[in-house]
Amino acid sequence: MIRPRSLPFLVLLAALVALGGLAVDMYLPALPTIGAEYAAGPDRVQLTMSVYLLGSAAGQIVIGPLSDRFGRRPVPIGGFVLSPPPWQRSPPPRCWPSASPPSTAAAHRRPEPPIDPS
Structure with missing residues (x-):
């Protein structure tokens, strides 16, 4: 068990705090790909980021009092x-790399039509 005033506890706590920012930093570069994959406009794709942040805030508001009432482990x-x-x-x-390995990614693409030189 990690003691609350130890260095491993501090490292774990810092990693958990950084997770929210890391999720946003990994999600932002994927916004154009998500829009292309789901044929959604930029406004709709950006709305997913707002919903993520609101859901994260709502989760903290709900889970905080629940853990105060029932304890940290049962929640x-x-x-x-x-x-x-x-x-x-x-x-x-399909836009997730783990869903389609690079060896089969080309099989999912539609071939480009040949360019007519005339």
Whole structure:
């Protein structure tokens, strides 16, 4: 168990705080690809970032009092119990690199029509 006043605890806490910013930094460069994949305009794709930030804030507002009331351990366990199992979740979009390996990525693309020289 990590003691609260130890260096590993401080490193863990710093990593957890940095996770939100890291998620935003990884998501922003993918916005054009997401828009192209789902045929959505820039305004709709940017709305997903706003929804992420609002959901993150709402989660903290809800989970904070729940963990005060029931303790830190039961709240995440309850979240794992209430979340759907992996086989019932929606599949990842094709724009995720793990969904289509580089060896098969070219097979999903439509070939470009030849350019008429005349």
